[in-house]
Amino acid sequence: MSVVTIARQGDIATVTVDNPPVNALGLALRQGLWDAVAELDADPAVRAVVLICAGRTFIAGADVTEFGKPPVEPHLPELVARIEAAEKPWVAAIHGSALGGGFEVALGCRFRVALPDASVGLPEVTLGIIPGAGGTVRTPRLCGVETAVDMATAGKPLRAPKALAAGLIDAVIEGDLLEGAVAFARAAIEQPLPLPVSAREIAAPDAAFWTEAEKAVAKAAKGAAAPARVLASIRKAAEVPFTEAMDFERETFMALRGTEQAAALRTVFFAERAAPRPAALRDVQPLPLKKLAVIGGGTMGAGIIAAIRDAGLPVILIERDDEAVARGLSNVAKVFDGGVKRGKLTEAQAQTLKDGVTGTTDYAALVDVDMVIEAVFEEIGVKRAVFTQLGEHCRTDAVLATNTSYLDPRTIAEGLPNPSRFIGLHFFSPANVMKLLEIVPTPETSPETLATGFALGRLLKKIPVQSGICEGFIGNRILKRYRAAAEGLVRKGVPIARIDAAMRSYGLAMGPFEAQDLGGLDIAYLQREGARAAGQDVPETLGDILVRADRKGQKTGGGWYDYVAGDRKPQVSATVTELLAAQIGPESAMSEADVATALVGEMAAEGQAILNEGIASSPTDIDLVEIHGYGFPRWRGGPMFATRARD
Structure with missing residues (x-):
């Protein structure tokens, strides 16, 4: 079956693309469109052409199976130019997404129309490249x-209404897209046609605009190369003739395709696509998820509830008393009210989300829920008491999940009826924002329960990664080694501020010590103290010394750094130098680059140990955990990828 079919409605031809699942611009599709131009230009009965796509979307971009391979004719830039130069004007009828190469094809059309919920965009920088078929040259026109x-x-991307206001599309079609696009085309050919996009003028900004844009882009990119290169390509489009700008764009595109950053981002892209549907669970049917409950309405519980409500499901909140219920509902409301303040939600939308949450102290309300997620205080006795109640009141087939971040899920589930329905679901705070979800089955967890955990991840638009059971699972175990290695460098005389600066330069938002000050040094301290109380041999850390001196981070005005009231900017602390003096050697000349290499190497070494123990199933799983849970720069591919690339 051809991926391109041609039909006619009187003097309007329709070219339909059908290349599931996302109508990607593979060779067959490019060739089919190339041939369609010639056929329709040769038909004197045709006055205009509507380009439309079958399935759930317009041309959503390049064919990812061609990534990393040499381009094959017809090349996309020539195809876009061929459509633009067609004797009969083409109208792109967009539904779903017109992204990357798909949007570049639409830019080659004389007109663009779209359904209200369609979107258009140029996401190439997320793959470490820039548009390569006129995206940076036609879009500003x-x-x-x-x-x-x-x-x-x-x-x-931009949604259709904003794209219309910006001039990127010519009309928003209400109702049937094909019918509306044909009507638009028929009306358009009765009027003087606009110039092809390539022939339109650009109002070139002054030098000051570019200077400010370069600063803003560099700050947002945090080391990624493609954003600055795409900016340079747009500047070229504004300052030189169209053909010269196209040549510059294509040269830049080809140069970036083979870079390490592009390879890293492609690897992450494919890993993210695969993560929600593991191959091992392909034939396992998840259990239905229509009504959920969350135990605990603190910061984590409220975030989980918000994420579930964003997915459209009703939620029951269980708390220990009426006061705690009210506080939990208030925490949830604050999440949605924040969305209103940021312009993400209307008041009505926020109220609808709030209305879908029911708070109670009565576990009997859980009799018909499909899944319960426990998010109470990280103490084994508290959690076991919750699961005792869940075992008594929930259906025997209801999935019961713990959100523990450090405790062994097996000890939490001891004595639970039907333990095959129990699973660990480790969310990251704030749970309605952070993408990572560590899924931790116990030996008793059934395949159906595990598949349901991944189904929840898909429903909540998370990046789910399966982890085996160990202290800290994947992410917090690596974090522990990273922090210990950072302290090790301090002991060797590397200044705290240099270590943090090194990791910021590497691409993280914060270094290890700034991050601890933000979250609080006492959290990890209490975990170490608990392990010591249980008889474990836990060596004293530098962080322990600071906490015992009441330096717990920003909340106490000082941790690894000093903080002025009302200002979160860290200041190098003479007090810390004094407190740790006996533990620190002479100042080291170790460079920032060497610091980053050492710490990322430690992360990767712990990741390799995790792989060797079977806690994680692949290096890319570990990289996804670090990128989506701990702020590792996406463009570096994760610590496992970065270390392999360096070696």
Whole structure:
């Protein structure tokens, strides 16, 4: 079956693309569109052409199976130019997403129309490249340089109404897209046609605009190369003739395709696509998820509830008393109220989300729920008491999950009826924002329960990663070694501020000591103290010394750094130097680059140990955990990828 079919509605031809699942621009599709131009230009009865796609989306971008391979004719830039130069004007009828190469095809059309919920965009920077078929050269000719810069450097799409306001599309079609697009085309050919996009003028900004844009893009990119290169390509489009700008864009595109950053981002892209549906569970049917409950309405519980409500499911909140119920519901409401303040939600939408949460102290309310997620205090006795209640009141087939981050799930589930329905689901705070979900089965967890955990991940738009049972699972175990290694460098005389600066330069938002000050040094301290009380041999850390001196981080005005009231900027602390003096050697000349290499190497070494023990199933799983849970720079691919690339 051909991926391109041609039909006619009187003097309007329709070209339908059907290349599931996302109508990607593979060779067969490019060739089919190339041939369609010739056939329809040769038909005197045709006055205009509507390009539309079957399935759930317009052309959503390049064929990912061609990534990393040599381009094959017809090349996309020539195809876009061929559509633009067609004797009969083409109208792109967009539903779903027109992204990357798909949007570039639409830019080659004389007109673009879209359904209200469609989106258009140039996401290439998220793959370490820039558009390669005119995206940076045609887009500013439609919407102006400023909007083009915002779109292409961030890689974020625009919904149809905003795209219309920006000039990227010509109409929003209400109702049937094909019918509306044909009507639009028929009306358009009765009027003088606009110039092809390539022939339109660009209002070039002054030098000051580019200077500010370069600063803003560099700050947001945090070391990623593609955003600055896409900005340079748009600037070239504004300052030189179209053909010269196209050549510059294509040269830049080809140069970036083979870079380590592009390879890293491609690897992450494929890992993210695979993560929600593990191959091992392909034939396992998950249990239905229509009604959920969360035990505990603190920061974590409220975030989990918000994520579930964002997915459209009703939630029951269970707390220990009426006061705690009220506080938990208030915590949930604050999440949605924050969405209103940021312009993400209307008041009505926020109220609907709030209305879907029911609070109670009565576990009997859980009699018909499909899944319960426990998110109470990280203490084994408290958690076991919760699961005793769940075992008494929930259906025997209801999935029961713990959100523990350090405790052994097996000890939490001891004595639970039907333990095959029990699983660990480790969310990261704030749970309605952070993408990572560590899924931790016990030996008794059934395949159906495990598949249901992944189904929840898909429902909540998370990146789910399966972990075996060990202290800290995947992410917190690596974090522990990373922090210990950072303290080890301090003991060797590397200044605390240099270590943090090194990791920021590497691409993390914060270094290890700044991050501890933000979260609180006492959290890990209490875990170490608990292990010591249980008889474990836990060596004293530098952090222990600071906590015992009441330096717990920003909340106490000092941790690894000093903080001025009302200012979160860390200040190098003479007090810390004095407290740790006996533990620290002479100042080291170790460079920031060597610091980052050493610490990332420690993360990767712990990751390898995790792989060797069977806690994680692949290096990419570990990289996904670090990227989506701990802020590892995406463009470096994760510690496992980065270390392999370096070696």
